[in-house]
Amino acid sequence: MKATLRALPFIGPHLVIFAIFALIPTVYGFYIAFTRWNIIGEPTWVGFDNFQQILFEPESPFYSQFRSGLANTLIFVGIAVPLLIVVPLLLALAIGGINDRGANIFQGVFYIPGLISVSAGALAWSLMFNRDFGFINNVFGTDISFTTTQPWAWVTIFTLTVWAGIGGNLIIYRSAIANVPEQLREAAQLDGAGSVRQFFAVVLPSIRFPLLYTLVMTTALSFNVYGQPVMMTEGGPAGTTTVLMMDIRDLAFGDGPAIAGIAAAMSVMLGLVLMAISAIQFRVMFRSSDD
Template sequence: MTMTTTTTTTARAQRGGDRRATRPPSRLPQGLRAWFRVIPFMGPHLVLFAVFGLFPACFGIYVAFTQWNLIGDPQWVGLDNFRVLFDTDHAFHRIFMNGLWNTILFVVVGVPLLIAVPLVLAVMLSRKDLRGANVFQGIFFVPGLIAVSAAAIAWNLVFNREFGPINHYLGTDISFTTTQPWAWTTIFVLTVWAGIGGNLIIYRSAISAVPQELYEVASIDGAGAVRSFFNVTLPSIRLPLLYTTVMTTTVSFNVFAQPLMLTNGGPADSTTVLMMEVRDLAFGGGPSIAGVASAMAVLLGLVLMAISAIQFFIMYRRTDV
């Protein structure tokens, strides 16, 4: 009885193997089949990205080629909105260039600060003889958890001309948020205070992974702390530097809350960034000009893509050396 059952089972297995052997191979490439297996796990995230990211972006690009007041139907006007922005005699050109220039100024000053200050702090906190490094790291990270609007209100009180502690203890009478260059100074102080925590954690983690043997060899060769930093630390954390530089630049080009809450774009629109201009044109108190506002946003996105590509090319090229 047992031998008969075994023989039957073996015969079924052979027939099944023959059927699998004769089954035609899948015409889909192996990489594509792997994607089909992964898609069910990515599905929820893809849906959220499509609804809240991809669709609004595509619709915004479409609106840039239309004339629309957010009420009626968009009217297709082609490249007219872009021509207006590059027409030097048009008011929208002056608005666009002022906002773009102020945005670039914020990026040029703010990004190096958001890269250099956390890097220096990370190097200091990575010293083995420093006690309580994790406590200091937590202190630096906490401001990033506070909403920018709430932080701006607090810093407005600090920089207040009449009862702010800075004017009080320095014995000065400076209107920080309504005069230049102090208006930009307040924006950069808030930005650095709130933004160094994330990059600090990335840099400190990267520095802790650098082999200590490299520092020992550098010390034997007579390198001091500064030379070890430039010859050992920086080359060893190039990829984290690339990542933080690109991400910090992307976030900085979308600056909005700091100048809005601290200076409201003043004095004389000298701190009005491009995202504030887009907001005012599309959702301001007067008639909405959503088409021109979307055209400004599209041009800002193109500038950001070009700068990010240049950063990737320069920094990633150095990592291959």
């Protein structure tokens, strides 16, 4: 009892904040997925009705909304994740060959956009892609309405995403590659392995754990995509870049009465995907720490 009282001033502040802003909302988040709720009044229990609607009832408007939101999110994840892994990996290899000073400058250039907010970065890129005053149409002599026609709308979203998203992975890969034992590479070189062979035979296996770590983190982050489509295309043209987080936000906090139960059910579905990913992450990391 005395020991608890002594510890309370230290752990108490965090525990209070944790209970109010993490524990209660998380439990409540699962609960309201099984209710009809407008955020203002009391939720009414409806069992699995919300899940039934979004998953199995084609006549429900939320069924098609969930489908297309999920499909667009999967398109984003399917393209963004490989880009966010391969581009920084190639960059790390390339700048690994030059001296530290030069490499640090390149690293800074590629990392800084990651510290710029999505809205500020998107304003800069919106100007780049602007039809009349944009850099791209004017330099290449084209007249494309990038943000309102497909596939360009996706191109603008992926451009912003890759521009802002490669820095962290680049830093991790660069350190990982620098940590590859020099003897391994020399041995491969003596065996007559060229640069490409060395990469696949020596470097890639040596950095597999940081690679897996970044793959899992990047995938989880990509499923949560929200800001890039909101800022670049507002989900258009014709809803083709409207991702699941945008649907969730609009249902719960958009204009008109809140449909928080449906939104929460969608959140739980997205949450299940993310939990599966973090389960993989844990396995990967426990294995890597045994390594």
